[in-house]
Amino acid sequence: MIPVLLTRIKTSDGITLEGVVVLPKKKGEFALVWIHGLTSRFSSGQTLIKELSSSCAKNQIAYFKFNTRGHDIVSQGTKKKLVGGAFEKFEECVRDIDAVIRLAKKLGYKKIILAGSSTGANKALYYQYKRKNPAVRGIILASAISDMSAWKTGDAKKMSRAIRIAKQAKNKDTLLPQEYGIYSAARYLSLFEAGHAEDVFPYHNPKATWKELKSIRVAVAVVIGSQDEHRDRPAKNIMDAFRKNAVSTRQNFSKQNLGGQAKSFSGIIIKGTNHGFQKHEQKLSREIIKWIHRETLR
Known part of the structure; x- marks a missing residue:
């Protein structure tokens, strides 16, 4: 039995x-x-x-996992504000992560490994791009799949209609027709229209600058399941795009492209697993702890 503390924090x-x-x-x-x-x-x-919290505890690492304001489909933010996955403003994730890191530091943990899974990976990368928090010593991007992949794996015509409806909405907090999922107009555009703040994994665009990833100075790990059901291309191709833009190499360095400046980059593909790493949690945990020891604790 692992002793845990259930608690609450408040954002700024x-x-x-x-x-x-x-x-x-x-x-x-x-x-x-x-x-x-x-x-x-x-x-x-x-x-x-x-798996992950027990492995962390054995290695003298504290484990923190909190709701962001994007938890569930719809949730209560303040008295006048609905949030949740349907309504959250992606950029406000910075305040959520600030609050968690503030608690960790208050409890005496001054060095942070910032990790996120799926949209949480987008948020982790975006946070450090915006904050450049010196407490963050490493970043783990798990299931770092671009939402733009849905244009190839889903119904592109239906998505085009949803984008058009969302753009035409006068009130961007208005929910789209239910056939397009439970999203406000603004949330749908943030997720599925290229170029928004949330589009931090732009391997779908050969001309993308990757400015968020290239701003990172600490060690970066990207973890993807080889059978991730949301990918639109082989996991290796996705990983190659991350590697190319995380660290500078002779191949990607030029006057126009200064390359990435991460302390190091590790690309981890877990064979046979899906987007949520179900049935491979122990393997994922081992890989994460091994990476933390190799790249951040030394």
Whole structure:
């Protein structure tokens, strides 16, 4: 049995977020902050929480997983504001992550490994791009699949109609017709129209600048399942795009393209697993702990 602390934090704009903290018996310097995916929540993925938090505890690493304001489909933000996956403004994830890191530091963990899965990976990368927080010593992007992949894996004509309806909406908080999913007009555009702040994994665009990834100075790990059902191309091709833009090489360096500046890059493809790493949680946990020791604890 792993002892856990269930607690609440408040963001700078007054939104209360619930979460779980697992502290090691022997305290270290590092904390792993895990950001959940779209419409998920802090309690989702119980098997992975158990595997990862127990592995962290054995290695003197604290584990933090909290709701973001994008938890569930619709949730209450403030008295006058609905959030959740249907209504959240992606850029406001910075305030959510700030609040979690603030708690970790308050508890004495000054060095942060910032990790996110799926949309949580977008948020982790975007956070460090915006904040450049010196407490963050490494970034893990799990299931880092671009939402733009849906244009190839889904119904492109239907998505085009939804984009058109969303753009025409006078009130961008208006929900789209239910056939397009439960999203406000603004949320749908953020997810599925290229060029928005959320589009931080632009391997779909050969002319993309990758400015968010190229701004990162700490160690970066990208973890993808070889059978991720949301990918529109082989996992290796996705990983090659990340590697090319995370660190500078002779192949990608030029006056126009200064290349990435990450301390290091690790691309981890877990064979046989899907977007949520179901039935491979132990393998994912082992790979993450091994990477933390190799790239951040040294």
